[in-house]
Amino acid sequence: MTAVSRLSEILGGGDDPTAPVSVVRVLARHGFGVVEPGQLLAARGTLDGQIVVGGDLLRGALDVTAGDLARTALTVPETLEAHVGEDDAVAAGLACAGGATLLAHPLDGGPAHALAEAFAAGTPAALVSTVDGRAALAVVGNDLETVHGSLGGDGAGLDEAALGHVRGLLRRGATATERVELAGTEVLVDLWVPVPSLLVVGAGALGEALAAQAEVLGWGYRTTTTVAETTAAVGAFTDADVLVLLDHDPAFDEALLAGLGHGRGFLGALGSRRTQAARRERLLAAGVTEDGLTAIHGPVGLDLGARTPAETAVSVVAEVLAVRSGRDPDALSAKRGQIGA
Structure with a gap:
C-alpha cells in the first residue's frame, strides 16, 4: 500500500x-x-x-x-x-x-x-x-x-x-x-495538486522527447507496449494521469474504451487525420457516443507549428496543461487582463 x-x-x-x-x-x-x-x-x-x-x-x-x-x-x-x-x-x-x-x-x-x-x-x-x-x-x-x-x-x-x-x-x-x-x-x-503521470504507448524519438518533457515538468513517466498492460494501467487512472497513444494498432482501442468507461484522466492519441477518422468509426461501432468521443484528444497536441519530435512533445504537454486548467489556449499577447489569472 x-x-x-x-x-x-x-x-x-x-x-x-x-x-x-x-x-x-x-x-x-x-x-x-x-x-x-x-x-x-x-x-x-x-x-x-x-x-x-x-x-x-x-x-x-x-x-x-x-x-x-x-x-x-x-x-x-x-x-x-x-x-x-x-x-x-x-x-x-x-x-x-x-x-x-x-x-x-x-x-x-x-x-x-x-x-x-x-x-x-x-x-x-x-x-x-x-x-x-x-x-x-x-x-x-x-x-x-x-x-x-x-x-x-x-x-x-x-x-x-x-x-x-x-x-x-x-x-x-x-x-x-x-x-x-x-x-x-x-x-x-x-x-x-496531483502531479500528472504520463503513460506513453509506443516507442521511438517522440516517446523519448515526451520522457524528457515529463522530467522537466516533474511528472511521472512510464511506457507500455501490450494491449493488456495498457488497458490495465488506463483502467486504474486517476484524474491526474495522462495517456499518449503513439501506437496506431486498432487493438489499443480497448485501452481508450477503458478510459472512456470511467471518465478519469487525459486520453490523447497521435495519428494522421485518416488514422483518427478510422479510430473514430471503430469506437462509434463499439458503442461510444459522439459526445463520448470528445474526451479523446486526437490528434493530440496544440497547433504550435511543431516539426521535430521535441517540438511535438512540447505541443502535447501544452494541451494537457491547457485541459487541466480549463483554458482555451491563445497567445498571451491576445489576452486582456492579468497574466496567469
Whole structure:
C-alpha cells in the first residue's frame, strides 16, 4: 500500500467510518533545506481500540514524534516544537538539521472523508484551519468547488476568504503550504495538486522527447507496449494521469474504451487525420457516443507549428496543461487582463 493510499484509508475511516480522526501538519519550520509542501500525517481509532497512523512528515524524520502527537489530538488540538539533529536529518534525506512547530488537530468526518476521496481519485484538495486547530474546512474538486466544514468566525467572511485564497493558489498549479492572515484571522493552508503521470504507448524519438518533457515538468513517466498492460494501467487512472497513444494498432482501442468507461484522466492519441477518422468509426461501432468521443484528444497536441519530435512533445504537454486548467489556449499577447489569472 502506498503512502497516499494509506493516508486516504485512515482519513476515510477504514473499518469504522465514525472513528475520530486527527491530522498533524507543519505550522512553521526552520532549517532542513528545501522541503516539499503539503506535509500531512493522520491518525484514527479502530474498532478493536487501537490507533493507526499514516502519512509522512519531513521524509519520515518526525513520524514517530508526529504519530504520538496525532494520538493525543484525536479530540483536542495541540502544538509541539520538534527538532531533528544533523545525522538523523541527513539519514532521512534532508539537507540539514532543523526544527518544526507541529500543529495537530481533530478533523470532522465530512472534511476527512472529502480529503480521503480526493487523494484516492487524484483530484485537487485543500485543508484550511485556524492556527489553533479549533476549526477547519476541506475543499475538493478539479476547481476546488466542493466545501466541507467551516472556519467559523464572523459570518461567512472567513470561509469565503479561505476559498478565494486556495482557488487562487490552485491556478498556480502546484502543491503549496502557507500560513497567512485572512479576514483578520491567521490560518494554515495546505493545498495538494496531483502531479500528472504520463503513460506513453509506443516507442521511438517522440516517446523519448515526451520522457524528457515529463522530467522537466516533474511528472511521472512510464511506457507500455501490450494491449493488456495498457488497458490495465488506463483502467486504474486517476484524474491526474495522462495517456499518449503513439501506437496506431486498432487493438489499443480497448485501452481508450477503458478510459472512456470511467471518465478519469487525459486520453490523447497521435495519428494522421485518416488514422483518427478510422479510430473514430471503430469506437462509434463499439458503442461510444459522439459526445463520448470528445474526451479523446486526437490528434493530440496544440497547433504550435511543431516539426521535430521535441517540438511535438512540447505541443502535447501544452494541451494537457491547457485541459487541466480549463483554458482555451491563445497567445498571451491576445489576452486582456492579468497574466496567469
